[in-house]
Amino acid sequence: MSEYPEPVAEIPTGPVAVPPRVAALTGGRELVPVWVNGLGGLTFRDGGADGAAASYIKWVAAGTPELDLAAEAERLAWARRHGAAVPEVLAHGADASGSWLITRALSGESAVAPTWIAEPATAARAIGAGLRALHELLPVAECPFEWAIPARIARFEERVASGESPADWSDDYRELSVATARALLHDPPAVDRLVVCHGDACAPNTLLGADGEFAAHVDLGSLGLADRWADLAVAAWSIDWNHGPGFDHLVYEGYGIEPDQERISYYRLLWDLG
Template identity: 30%
Template sequence: MTGDPKEVYEVAPMPAGLSEELTGYAWARNTIGQAGGTVYRLHGKPGAPDLFLKHGRNTVANDLVDEMVRLRWLADHVPVPIVTHFVSTSDEAWLLMTALPGETAYQAIEAHPANRVAIVDALAEFLRTLHTIPISSCPFTSNHAHRLGLARKRIDAGLVDEDDFDDDRDGWTAEQVWQEMQKNLPLAPDPVVTHGDFSLDNLLILDGRVTGCVDAGRVGIADRYQDLAILWNGLGEFGEPLQERFLTRYGISEMDRGKLLFHLLLDELF
């Protein structure tokens, strides 16, 4: 879990036990993966590992509860940050976890052009591993019917950031995205255990291998295109050959463009 850390000197008040645990750390605000809350990297304490602390209120606090329980479950299957401390009140939550080694896949691909194919191969292998977790063992549901319900609530509540849509939907409204999605329904289900936000910023790379994934609050059983679409879309910034390489290495010989588009549209609403 890296990013663009900025040194900070004032942090929101914390529960006493958590505050004592973090004594001696230097704090840096992290600008990746905040999702409406605040994220800090804690570093520089002699003999102690780097940590990440997420803090949020109200709906963000609920999201941190979701992330905490999913991290604890997912840790038995693939590398993820280990939850070391969690505190939740009626309207606030703090999630403390270990920092994974490496840089984000986005940073790695951007900084090391000669290694891009090998990095994409590693990402595809990691996703195959994630998708082979038996769905019978997963207690979380993230299928498109469930997420459509959440998306509709977000649209009605005015929570969708329409200024953050991909270039293909620049100038669209959330309602237009919603209506376009309907054209790709129904979907033939192909359920696997998905990460839910399998983006280049949520995967860590060190020495050409994936050291784990972060931001696991959407983990659950869903169609495999939930993950395929997001990573494929992110790789588009670096050229179509890398997108094709990713799908081939994952094992997709012919892309389902209807499913791909549906999940790209769905992602715009979160």
């Protein structure tokens, strides 16, 4: 078994069937599959036609409540209004077959592109710097969205009620009983600093420019108010999963903060189970 949580998304290595609705929305143009979410979501790059700018289209089949593209569109629009470096929403909608979100392509490459997999220290620092920029920029007092602990614990309880057991958790937590995990989740550390969190600050969701500096954030479907360590703990953990061990401390360095082991431990547990 892996030392880290099983990946829930990945760059596809083979052909990906284009859903009929996606083909219709993009004029039947040839699309490049760029991401497959373990929950069933797909992302394609559309090179555009007749000189139009490139875009990305996300697709979620009907019956996948975990992925709410309308909620993501709302969060992206709000973050952009406040100056965040995030994609511009071009269109979104839904029908009986599923839902979609089309955004304008941004310059830069994901931190898990081959260029940056080969430069893990650069990627780690840029991810930390990008989170700091987001946390400093977005106004807490005006944020209408939450990424609250109680709702995430409720998700844990739903998973347990559905039959999930510790055997399904990452190696870090597989030795815990459900009762112990529940007790730990219900004993969060005091909030260090309330910010507008990204909500899915894993390495693939930071874009880097050609100079290796932070360029933009993508995939903000869970953006909302939370302790900054809810982002930081997972961002650094994600460097381990994607780039290998030994670089996670550079996320904190890029952010400009010393690691807080109590909060890191709590928010990684919450991420894995909630």
